[in-house]
Amino acid sequence: MFKNSSLLITGGTGSFGNEFLASCLLNDDIKKVVIFSRDEMKQWEMSKRFSHEPRVRFFIGDIRDKDRLMRALDGIDYVVHAAALKIVPTAEYNPFECIKTNILGAMNLIDACIDKGVKRLVALSTDKASSPINLYGATKLASDKLFVAANSYSGQHDTRFSVVRYGNVMGSRGSVIPFFWNMRDQKELPITDLAMTRFMITLDQGVKLVWNALEDMHGGEIYVKKIPSMKVIDIAHNIAPMAQHKIVGIRPGEKIHEQMIGIEDAAFTYEYDDFYKILPSINLRGDIELMSRGGKLVDKNFSYTSDNNTDWMQPKVLAAWIKANLSKEI
Incomplete structure (x- = not known):
């Protein structure tokens, strides 16, 4: 399906964008990948990393600027939307900017994709969009709703939109693992809450989920990867076993446990071997059988949270990941 195609990544200079671009370049069918972001320095650094690859293009722009998006999307077949303001406390104190x-x-992106005839878009979401209590989660819930509803909004253009949702990306900038790693030589680590749990996903798993969504999507689905959970205190013990712990309390807008699928979505959620698929509650394309093919409807009382998860990451697995990845620059 990607034969002679062009792909654009919004927010493409982040951790996900770098990993996803590398996976794109393994596919000889893709003729061009455009990195769309607003940070010229990150683009400059990324361009040096991929200087050997003539298929990569860099485009300075902001998704707040619809005209710039229209220019960037000219001739683009597929879009992966990773651009977001995502630091929870920052969003709480800067709500206008986050919105x-x-x-x-x-x-803006929905309108531009439809007008430019983009075939498919997959938007990256977050566990914080499920039953949100902070502004970041609320804006991502609104964003998810926009992309789902956009499938009826696209009309005869047939541009299709879907969403992928996952939790804490191991090693990504601002996440808990590199935060603790950078403090590993200190005598004390700050712990928000002894009971706090988080979903854990590797960048590679996140990238594979997006490829799966691009190939599988009918339009309007939210894909949720099955991933393990881990207690934050266990992460701290693993990284700095000799450090003392100072309980500092949760930050504004934080949850003790994260949720990726709420009980309210159970009636529309189908289970597969490696992921769940939340179908739209509004019937956009009239073919639920096609959208749910190969899946099994979950129990009516089902929810998927980091504390009720049946899959827990063992400390030795985390230790192996740290050994393999934290020797690199994060």
Whole structure:
């Protein structure tokens, strides 16, 4: 399906964008990949990393700027939307800016993709979009709703939109593992809550979920990867076993446990071997059988949270990941 195709990644200079671009370049069918972001320095650094690859293009722009998006999307077949303001406390203190990027930016991208005839878009979401208690999660929930509903909004253009949702990306900038790693030589580590749990996913798993969604999507699905959970205190013990722990309390807008599928979505959720698929509650394309093919409807009382997860990451697995990855620059 990607034969002679062009692909654009919004927010493409982040951890996900770097990993996803590398996977794109393994596919000889893809003729061009455009990195769309607003940070010229990150683009400059990324361009040096991929200087050997003539298929990569860099485009300075902001998803808040619809005209710039229209220019960037000219001739693009597929879009992966990773651009977002995503630091929870930052969003709490800067709500206007978070809304402009995460919601208004999503609206701009939907319009531009439809007008430019993009075939498919997959938007990256977060566990914080499920039953959100913070502004970041609320804006991503709104964004998810926009992309799902956009499938009816696209009309005769037949541009299709879907969403992937996953939890804490191991090793990504600002996440707990590199945070603790950078403090590993200190005598004390700050712990928000002894009971706190988080979903854990590798960048590679996140990238594979997006490829799966691009190939499988009918339009309107939310794909949720099955991934293990881990207690934050166990991460701290693993990284700095000799350090003392100082309980500092949760930050504004944080949850003790994260949720990726709430009980309210159980009636529309289908289970597969490696992921769940939440179908739209509004019947957009009239073929639920096609959208749910190969899946099994979950129990009506089903929910998927980091504390009720049946899959837990063992400390030795985390230790192996740290050994393999934290010797690199994060």
